Amino acid sequence: MTFQIDSGIDLAGQEVGAVNSADTVAKSDKVNRDDRKTVGEINHPDPRMTCRDVNVWYGDKHAIIDVNLDIGKNEVIAMIGPSGCGKSTFLRCLNRMNDTIDGCRVTGEMMMDGNNIYGKGMDVVLLRAQVGMVFQKPNPFPKSIFENVAYGPRIHGLAANKTDIEEIVVTSLQRAGLWDEVKDYLEEPGTGLSGGQQQRLCIARAIAVNPEVVLMDEPCSALDPIATAKIEELIDELREHYTIAIVTHSMQQAARVSQRTAYFHLGDLIEVGSTDQVFTNPKHQLTEDYITGRFG
Ligand SMILES: Nc1ncnc2c1ncn2[C@@H]1O[C@H](COP(=O)(O)OP(=O)(O)OP(=O)(O)O)[C@@H](O)[C@H]1O
Numbered sequence: 001m002t003f004q005i006d007s008g009i010d011l012a013g014q015e016v017g018a019v020n021s022a023d024t025v026a027k028s029d030k031v032n033r034d035d036r037k038t039v040g041e042i043n044h045p046d047p048r049m050t051c052r053d054v055n056v057w058y059g060d061k062h063a064i065i066d067v068n069l070d071i072g073k074n075e076v077i078a079m080i081g082p083s084g085c086g087k088s089t090f091l092r093c094l095n096r097m098n099d100t101i102d103g104c105r106v107t108g109e110m111m112m113d114g115n116n117i118y119g120k121g122m123d124v125v126l127l128r129a130q131v132g133m134v135f136q137k138p139n140p141f142p143k144s145i146f147e148n149v150a151y152g153p154r155i156h157g158l159a160a161n162k163t164d165i166e167e168i169v170v171t172s173l174q175r176a177g178l179w180d181e182v183k184d185y186l187e188e189p190g191t192g193l194s195g196g197q198q199q200r201l202c203i204a205r206a207i208a209v210n211p212e213v214v215l216m217d218e219p220c221s222a223l224d225p226i227a228t229a230k231i232e233e234l235i236d237e238l239r240e241h242y243t244i245a246i247v248t249h250s251m252q253q254a255a256r257v258s259q260r261t262a263y264f265h266l267g268d269l270i271e272v273g274s275t276d277q278v279f280t281n282p283k284h285q286l287t288e289d290y291i292t293g294r295f296g
């Protein structure tokens with residue numbers, strides 16, 4: 001199977017993820033559970049996060065079903081699958097963002113470097129700094145570019161003085177590939193930047209607090225191809241320092257930026273493997289149907 005690099009369109013020329021989730025969810029009850037066991041290697045030789053028997057409900061709705069997955073150090077793992085399959089839900093479990101959603105219940109075990117992130121002693125504010133998040137729509141604070149990046153390190157006590165803060169701001173903006181474009185405008189509002197610049201500012205803000213993992217939920221879907229290319233380049237560079245889990249509807253993007261890919265389908269983790277293998281030689285029929293545009 002060949003795989004073409006193009007934006008947002010799969011091999012059959014069909015838009016990825018455009019499947020009606022309500023119809024497909026209705027069918028899920030009739031499914032033979034044995035056909036939904038994860039195929040591929042869920043383990044990573046050097047895991048940063050390990051997830052075991054993870055289930056998530058929104059009220060009665062079972063959104064994530066018995067998911068087991070390791071997320072390795074310094075890897076980019078892509079999470080793909082049709083709309084409503086649970087990608088964002090699973091991603092949000094990794095830094096307990098689902099805690100903020102009424103009626104959402106998470107069970108199972110999620111560990112980071114040996115600590116249970118749902119354990120009683122877990123400091124959730126600290127966890128969200130260690131496992132940072134970048135959203136689909138850039139959401140800079142209504143503050144200056146400088147303050148957007150300085151805020152986190154300041155509240156987490158990461159800098160002893162003004163010089164330390166300045167150093168963190170400069171380094172974070174440099175790592176996010178934004179420094180050269182904003183160095184003369186640090187006091188201007190972050191919201192005045194272009195969409196792509198705002199997204200890089202949000203990435204700078206996330207990495208300013210020294211996270212171990214950065215979660216990205218469709219970080220490029222509001223961006224044009226040039227801004228997207230910049231973020232993708234950045235993701236590749238960030239991998240040297242961080243672990244990145246990225247949700248994307250673009251299989252081309254998953255192929256470009258990730259080393260491993262996890263395919264979700266109606267709450268099940270269907271297949272996980274090296275990105276190359278998942279896209280060129282999928283083991284599960286559902287994965288193949290999705291990546292070839294024959295979903296259903
Ligand atoms: N806050 C919520 N309350 C109730 N149900 C929810 C909530 N968020 C998500 N769901 C349901 O959980 C399931 C998984 O949703 P989720 O947003 O994780 O999917 P997704 O794979 O990220 O989809 P998309 O590609 O459209 O972003 C869906 O059936 C969705 O309707």
Ligand SMILES: [Mg+2]
Pocket residue numbers: 087088089217247
């Ligand atoms: Mg989503």
